Amino acid sequence: MRRSYCVPVRVLMVALALLVVSSLWAMPAKHVIIISLDGGRPDVILTSDTMYIHKLAAEGAYTWWAQTVDPSITLVSHSSMLTGCLPAKHGITWNDTFRPEAGYVKTTTCFELAKAAGLSTAMFSNKAKLRHIAKPGTVDHYEDVAGGAIGSSTAAAEYWTLNKPSLMFVHHGDPDAAGHTFGWGSREHHLALETCDRAVGILLNAVLASDAASQTVIIVTADHGGHLTTHGSTDPRDMTIPWVCWGPGMIRPGQVEAPVSTCDTAATALVALGLAPDPDWDGKPVAEVFVPEEAPVAAGG
Ligand SMILES: [Zn+2]
Numbered sequence: 654m655r656r657s658y659c660v661p662v663r664v665l666m667v668a669l670a671l672l673v674v675s676s677l678w679a680m681p682a683k684h685v686i687i688i689s690l691d692g693g694r695p696d697v698i699l700t701s702d703t704m705y706i707h708k709l710a711a712e713g714a715y716t717w718w719a720q721t722v723d724p725s726i727t728l729v730s731h732s733s734m735l736t737g738c739l740p741a742k743h744g745i746t747w748n749d750t751f752r753p754e755a756g757y758v759k760t761t762t763c764f765e766l767a768k769a770a771g772l773s774t775a776m777f778s779n780k781a782k783l784r785h786i787a788k789p790g791t792v793d794h795y796e797d798v799a800g801g802a803i804g805s806s807t808a809a810a811e812y813w814t815l816n817k818p819s820l821m822f823v824h825h826g827d828p829d830a831a832g833h834t835f836g837w838g839s840r841e842h843h844l845a846l847e848t849c850d851r852a853v854g855i856l857l858n859a860v861l862a863s864d865a866a867s868q869t870v871i872i873v874t875a876d877h878g879g880h881l882t883t884h885g886s887t888d889p890r891d892m893t894i895p896w897v898c899w900g901p902g903m904i905r906p907g908q909v910e911a912p913v914s915t916c917d918t919a920a921t922a923l924v925a926l927g928l929a930p931d932p933d934w935d936g937k938p939v940a941e942v943f944v945p946e947e948a949p950v951a952a953g954g
Pocket residue numbers: 691692726727728829876877
């Protein structure tokens with residue numbers, strides 16, 4: 654059941670959420686990068702030569718059992734990842750293409766709240782339809798990039814080095830394309846995830862070469878998995894996604910115990926930046942990944 658609140662009550666709720674967030678962890682990050690491997694099923698990542706993703710998981714918090722939303726399709730699930738809301742709330746129901754006449758997600762996005770707090774934002778995507786998430790005025794730099802994962806990561810790494818955005822999203826399209834053509838779990842699908850891994854390495858090395866490495870959190874996840882040559886169902890092979898959160902000194906290493914939804918990614922990214930998620934979001938910050946100042950406090954909101 655959805656409740657609506659008058660403005661003073663909403664302001665109070667956000668203030669309370671801020672108090673909870675500020676007690677949640679010791680040292681907010683200055684930068685968060687969310688990398689989405691389109692169709693990146695966890696078991697295929699784990700059985701591929703993916704040294705950079707393995708490094709991020711070994712040094713960070715991770716679960717290979719996070720869950721996406723139903724239907725497990727690209728535009729719907731990326732909208733949930735970046736708005737923190739289930740599809741019924743964010744209002745994106747189609748997946749075929751960018752439909753300019755259809756407008757944007759109906760709820761706040763993580764970029765929108767970051768911008769409202771005075772932070773900078775950027776998106777790099779291999780699929781133009783993800784523009785439905787980039788509401789006008791909320792993403793400082795949106796770029797549709799050709800060349801798959803390497804193309805988007807190269808563009809994003811160059812942008813990072815020059816601009817150091819506070820919140821950046823990078824989309825890798827290769828695994829989805831290989832899955833639809835050759836099958837999820839095929840040799841070609843493994844190779845596509847190895848390409849993504851090199852692309853993750855391009856971004857990671859750009860961060861490590863900068864003066865912001867100790868203030869940057871990287872989240873690696875996916876919009877959905879897949880089975881045979883398709884996805885979109887509630888089959889566990891479609892629904893299960895990776896969720897890796899890295900940030901030395903800021904993110905507590907180890908396997909995440911709590912169930913993680915893709916809706917939790919937006920809230921976790923904002924809390925990592927020291928901001929409060931929208932109380933109306935379905936997703937919650939994955940509180941256990943944060944290095945606490947004192948005792949860990951359960952997240953509200
Ligand atoms: Zn997809």
